[in-house]
Amino acid sequence: MEKVRVCFYPENRCIEVNKGENLLRAAMEADVHINASCGGEGYCGKCRVIVEKGDVQQKLQTKLTEEEIKQGYVLACSSTLESDAEVRVPIESQIGDRRVLERKPPIPLKGYTLSAKDWAERLPQWELNPPTTKFHLILEKPTLQDNLSDAERIKRALSRIADLKDAVVDYPMLQVLPSLLRASSFDVTITVLDRGQEIRAVRIEKGDTTLRQAAIAVDVGTTTISVQLIDLQTGEVTAEASDYNGQISYGEDIISRIIYSTRATGLAKLQSAAVNTIWNLIQQLVEKSNIEFCSITHVCISGNTTMVHLLLGLDPRYIRVDPYIPVAQVFPWIKASNIGIRIASGVYMRVTPCVASYVGGDIVSGVLASGMFNSDKMTLYIDIGTNGEMALGNKDWMVTCSCSAGPAFEGAGVKHGMRATRGAIEQVRINEVTLEPMIITVGNKRPIGICGSGLIDTLAELFLTGIIDEKGKIRLELSTPRVKEGESGGEYILAWANETGTGRDVVITDGDIDNLMRAKAAIYAGMQVLLEEVKMDIDDIEEILIAGAFGRYLEIDKAIIIGLLPDVDTEKIKFVGNGSLLGSYLQALSKNFIKEADRIAKMMTYIELSTNPHFMEQYVSALFLPHTNIEEFPTVKQRITKVRKIVQSGISEGDVT
């Protein structure tokens, strides 16, 4: 039988199959997930993939638009492989139920999430003073005696009601000016953009539209993009939505995307993937609100440095290589339509400045949103993802760094790691005596893997119960069937094959634990270096702010047990939520916040960890549970002692299994 080789992207998993093999079967064989719910009949249309290379015969083209067919889309279920091929699985075919993004934390969080009331206290007094302002002008109609040009007439009127004499009238606005002025009998609303150095009249509308003004705030995350539609009349968020960043199809993490961007048209594809996600979200928001597209006057975007580069189409390749240099830290206001966000003419876009290649505008925005920039308290701001980015300081000074934690907390590099979608184990308890687990999954479905919060839970429980030692090694000598020697070291079985959604055991391995240990050690070491840099101690930290989607589901005590977070009074720890989005929101509301964000980005001193002599030292010390120096974790020490006592007594009282 003739063989063909097919590779699936973004996973880059390749497999040899018989020529003529069904594409969906090949994907399954290669362990690549493609949604398919109709069993292969072709009527659900969910298993669409893009054939990038090779001869793939398709029997059905229903459910595909002409445009899609032109782009190479096929339904995997009804296609066969006739040659070697390369197939890309788009994000929508990987992820079924996007609503999971909006899941509520499953249990009351042990930790305090900042509330609206808190923001009011934490942020300085501010007024609704957005970078765009609408002015309703009833202009004097031109006469032979008063024959100023249309543009000068508007500037004169603006200078009479505000100090805007030197406003530049945007070129595209000049192109519609005369007809619109006359069609509206010189009764118009002018939108003026304050770019800091320059005031620019950017849009003209008929009549009085001053009561209709809105803005868009965006957080461009590597995994998720979140968008808010803000009513600038009230300053309130009218609607909010999130979706996976469409770039996921081209790589899960920053590094693989940077590599993809260096291909021919790679950068353009990544740019349009993110733009499409944003644009779709904006359309959704407009649909479900009573705000129209034409009311939107500006867009504020925050994201990590790489995401911002990809969004703006700036070459990010030097972010990845020593000495890690971005194209820019500060970005000019550009038209949203320049990158393909075609809301309306004259809508400009602000991008929050970045600090360095791995401390981006998302952190600047979060420091703004959390009020840290306005606080006397010595604060640690921390955003945990593939990189643990953090900032230490207060309103007067800040140091910042990024620790390459690896993607373990995001479920990657972990055998059964997965995103927090249906069937992901998100909470774990292990009985100290029986060593049997209790698990809760997202959506209460049969478990198919473990997500980030589940992994931290698992690690903490394994440690507390003594299933792993201080080095994170599974104790194979324990007399429980849950522990066994796997293909590459020890494994702890969280769910038996007959209980899972995959028909296989769901396990955590020594290798997985190693990756998690490295991730938590990097973050803890980073924090220690920042403290050393300013000659301070953990005890000096008055507040810890945890940002990001990951933080939202984090159980603080578990994070302390594994030594990810320092052993401080948990009252000091607060959840910020999506700080990046919140910071975008604040900048959309007020020029003062834009100025503050610029100031924050400038005041942050970036500490490069890869050249810092203390970082490796601290990192090695942190490769223990909770830490080499157990005295740094007094409450964890107490707790371990207590649990070990129970275990001791339990065992002495008799074997209960």
Next chain:
Amino acid sequence: MEKVRVCFYPENRCIEVNKGENLLRAAMEADVHINASCGGEGYCGKCRVIVEKGDVQQKLQTKLTEEEIKQGYVLACSSTLESDAEVRVPIESQIGDRRVLERKPPIPLKGYTLSAKDWAERLPQWELNPPTTKFHLILEKPTLQDNLSDAERIKRALSRIADLKDAVVDYPMLQVLPSLLRASSFDVTITVLDRGQEIRAVRIEKGDTTLRQAAIAVDVGTTTISVQLIDLQTGEVTAEASDYNGQISYGEDIISRIIYSTRATGLAKLQSAAVNTIWNLIQQLVEKSNIEFCSITHVCISGNTTMVHLLLGLDPRYIRVDPYIPVAQVFPWIKASNIGIRIASGVYMRVTPCVASYVGGDIVSGVLASGMFNSDKMTLYIDIGTNGEMALGNKDWMVTCSCSAGPAFEGAGVKHGMRATRGAIEQVRINEVTLEPMIITVGNKRPIGICGSGLIDTLAELFLTGIIDEKGKIRLELSTPRVKEGESGGEYILAWANETGTGRDVVITDGDIDNLMRAKAAIYAGMQVLLEEVKMDIDDIEEILIAGAFGRYLEIDKAIIIGLLPDVDTEKIKFVGNGSLLGSYLQALSKNFIKEADRIAKMMTYIELSTNPHFMEQYVSALFLPHTNIEEFPTVKQRITKVRKIVQSGISEGDVT
């Protein structure tokens, strides 16, 4: 025989011919000129026209590109009319020999043309300080310790050698920044544009290109576009070229172009016609110089208000109707590529501000170039074309107006009027006694018509010799065969049919003279109104500056005889040449001149003549030769008396015919 009706544009001459008639013959019949030199065989390819409507069968398609065929081009000589049709004759098919634009004045001009030495005296001390500056930067290469982004690295280097800390890096420059920096080992040249309110880094080049910097200066005239290529190392004009404005195909004058612009896609067509002319000229200049495209860093453009609107694609329709309002007087710096001038990326374009709908940036530029803005002398600046635009004042104040003179001086509205191309009568003398003319034509060819300077000459000679009276009426009673009753009033025959290139008499008619009288009266009346406005007199004028192509060929004494110019000491009158182009040139050289031009545009007080109670009064008084009040023209009075005496004595000595 079936008839079809064909209309030729821009002349808008329509004619009925037999169906199947040859298109070239139909054009000849309609008195529409189309170049055709091969007699109709189709090998010269010069008679290309655009069929805009109707069924035209073409037998030959040689000499036409596929693109042209798609656009509707046919060769008139080998096409037949099969239905009613509309045919446009493009400028290149109307005008054969473009070199005539560069003709030298045929005789030493009676009048003083400002020389380079004069400019040095008339302009204030200035330095070469163009709006774009090139900085050669050898940047420190980034390290882990010094890890500023590429853009911030450039800004830091700029701030060290010049005060440019807050420069905005242009978005398109960001897109090429990282690869170019590294390909050049961080040895680059940055072009910085000072837009007044904002400093912007607009281009990056490898290595040191500071010795290669050039600019483009443009005058966009209604008839002619002139372009200079300026070496910014020396400040000298490296090459210069002119061509007819490609918009002529859509109408000869401003009004017909504005009307055309209101058609669907009319504005876009006019814009691209002018852009193409400019772009072709720039290409010619670059070809014949040793300056490369990539050396050009900015473009400065001046033109009348309508031309600037059409060039920028701004709707000019309200310029034409009471109260005559342009879209803008001040224009933002825009990228040259925005309107299709694709010199290189990052090349921005400055457009000289206008004063009003009929006093444009060409006048502002001329007032700048002539040094009038810097002079203590009470000066009259005058540019004669379809509109006589003028400015009166000195360095402290200026009043300005535009008189609708009509196109008579440009040869339109005159039976045998024509542009100053081959065969145009440009100089005329008439013997006082015999009343026989002596004529000189452009290119010394058989006469086919009369151009502007020829018309003024003719009018002056007719008046001096008494062939016409003070009202401009031809004296039919004179006993010379040169004078006869024509189809509509009197005619004077300048050339007999057997001497001309057309085989018909070349004549000037009572109607032509009426049009010329109205034109000269409007200009003289405009000047009088400006003087009245500031309570001054002709005697107060210390200098008269005549600008424009028309002025270049004007014989001053003839212009005074007919009362177009006031009867002042001719020493006071100087020719500026193309003031608009010169002003563009100066602005390209120095930011100070840009500031001055902005100041001039603001300081000019525009006097609207159509509502001025004195204008009609003055106009009626000026509808005489030289003027109702002959005492305003003492030297003309003397001269007439003298000539009339010769005539008297000549006649008394016997009839010489």
